[in-house]
Amino acid sequence: MGFNMRYLDLKRRIRDVRMWAIQGIAEAGSGHPGASFSAAEIMGTLYFRKMRHDPSNPSWEERDYFINSKAHSAPGFYSTLAVAGYFAPEEVKTLRKLGSRLQGHPVRYSDHQKHHSVPGVEYSGGSEGIGLSVGIGIALANKLDGKKNKVFVLIGDGESNEGQIWEASMAAGKFKLDNLVAILDRNRIQQDGFTEDIMPLDPTKDKWAAFNWQVFEVDGHKVEQLVDALNKAARVHDKPVMIIANTIKGNGIRHMANNPQWHGKAPPKRHTEVLLEELDSECLIAPSIIAGERENYEDKIRKVEREGVDMIHLDVMDGRFVPNTTFFADTIKKLRTSTSLPFDAHLMIERPLEQIQEYIDARCDIITVHAEACTENEFREIQERLIDAGISPGIAINPGTAVPKWLYGCLHDLDVIIVMSVNPGFAGQKFIPEVLPKMVAVNKELREHGFRGYIEADGGIDATTLQYAYDAGARIFVAGAAVYGGGDIHSAVIQLRHKAAVALEKRLLNHATQLNIRPDWMKARKHILIPYANELGIEEELHAIK
Structure with a gap:
């Protein structure tokens, strides 16, 4: 089956993949965290969003194929399969243990050996450099048989030292395998050090293009860029596709990131709880483009995109639910072509159900409506329509509003709740500190009722208040005046990231102390x-x- 995955739910599932992988590696006392974490978004985007597959029927004839040529990333691959539903995630903790089917390199699944092989594994990995050839064989056979199955092959830049990779690349170009997509996990580290010191690959893009491949290059940790590249790949004819995904080895745990020593080393088991806390504390920065000077919105988006922000916050005000008016779905639709960054639309409008389709059509990625502006039945219909459209649903509450009890029944598919730290309707307001204990209480209350989404802080967030909101449980931070109000956007974003990092390190130190x-x-x-x-x-x- 194909998956229509919401942005924040996709981020959460990838976070779960890393959390299960590090538990498996720590339990085993061996494994490859670096390669598993650099490829987490690649594998997660494929399995949770783009590939046709059925966990209940791994041998489904119409499935797409995933060949994990960099098979030492097995912990991340197993965790992806587990989160996708192929087996219970708890089994990841048996990694590399005697009697476990989750060995150091995956073994191809067989219907006749169900208890000894892993469902969903198409390729027995081990020796590097071979997976692309296997993928080409499957793709060529499918093409000759007139089948529509796609073949996705994940390769590492270390294994790209192998001559077989380049022989295979020539064959794929010769046979015009437009049903083949290779993804290079370009983390620039291999077993013995940095790739460019050992055997330089650059100019990587030019090399693959010279072998008659259509090449796209993306940030391999930005799921929206991966989705965009995979969508483009589906429209390519008569050529295989290479997606160069620039990644960071060990991404997600800061002391492992871009560090060759974590290529194949397990963390101490006693660190597991603190590592899980770090992975569970991912922060997202969302600049609000209504703040600052009334300049061109596209220009504002370009400026923060260069700084590596996570999403764009769109404050929609109708002049009735709140006193001011900003912009509506038509403006968002025009802005959509200017960036692949996720659009986080906060609808401060009356009767949102009547207008929700316009914002779906404008291709927002997250849409949040106010609890004060809709009934339970209206919100349930909004939520259902957003999920059907692959959009993350959210709900916002004003500083004086309690969480409505009817929301408990909607938590399973609720991706975000905005706890307003100002009264909505005006940009540039001061943070209301009395909201902090409410944020703590809301976070605790919702988690106890099964909420797995994000708490978003919106209103008066700057380098000082961000730390307070972080400590209260927020993990998405809407910053308007703090980003656009001072004239130095670069420094402003760095400062926000720095304060989020300080808050994280403080939290992890406290946990380690306990x-x-x-x-x-x-x-x-x-x-x-x-x-x-x-x-x-x-x-x-x-x-x-x-």
């Missing part, structure tokens, strides 16, 4: 903690660590 592993954690994390030492008050502690 587990009695603080010195050990600080030693592993020392090079990450140094820039924050003054703000965390740990200069002497760090200095004492050898």
Whole structure:
């Protein structure tokens, strides 16, 4: 089956993949966290959004094929399959153990060996450099048989040292395999160090193009860019497609990121709880384009996109639900072509159900309506329509509004709740600190009732208040005046990221202290903690660590 996955739900599932993978690696005491984490968005986007597959019928004849040529990323691959529904995620904790079917390199699934092979695995990986040839064989056979199955092959830049990769690439071009998509996990690290020191691949894009492949290049941790490239790949004819996904080895855990020593090393098992906390604390920065000078919206989007923000926040005000008027769906529709960044639309409007289709058609990625503006039945219909359209549904509550009890029945498919930290309707307002205990209570209350989405802080967020909102449970931060009000957007975004990092490191240190592993954690994390030492008050502690 194909999956119509919402943006925030896709992000959450990929977060779950990393969390299960690190548990499996820690339990085993061995494995490859670096390769698993660099490829998490690639595998997650394929399995949760783009590929045709059926976990209940792994051998379904109409399925798309995924060949994991960089098979040492097995922990991440197994976790992706588990989160996709091929087997219970808890089984990931048996990784590499005697009697487990989750071995260090995946073994191809067989209907006759169900108890000894992993459902969903199409290729027995081990020796690097072979998977692309296998994928080409499957793609060519499908093409000759007139089948429409797509073949996706994940390769590593380390295995691209192998001559067989390039022989295979010539064959794919010769046979015009437009049913084949290869994705290069370009994290620039292999077993012995950095790829460009060992055997340079650059100019990578030019090399694949010279072998008659259609080449797209993306940020491999931006799911929206991966989705866009895969959509483009589906429209290519008479050529195989290569997607170069620029990634960071170990992405998601800061002391593992871009560090060759974590290519194939397990973290200490005692660190697992703190690592899970870090993975569960991903922050997203969402600049609000109504803030600052009344300049061109496209220009505002371009400026923050260059700074690597996560999404664009769109404050829609109708002049009735709130006093001011901003813009409506027609403007959003025009802006949509200017970026692939997710659009986070916050509808401060009366009767949102009557207008919701316009915002669906404008291709927003997240749409949040106000609890004060709709009834339970209206919200349920809004939520259903958004989910059917593959859009993340959200609900917002004003500072004086309690969480409506009817929301409990909607939490399973609710991706975000905005806890307003100003009264809506005006840009540039001051943060209301009295909202913080409410944010803590709302977060706790919703989690107890099964909510797995994000808490979003909107209103008066800057480099100071972000830390308060973070401590209260928010993980999406809408920043308007803090980004656009001072004239230096670059410094503003850096400062927001820095404060989020300080809040994270403080939280992880506290957790490590509770587990009695603080010195050990600080030693592993020392090079990450140094820039924050003054703000965390740990200069002497760090200095004492050898």
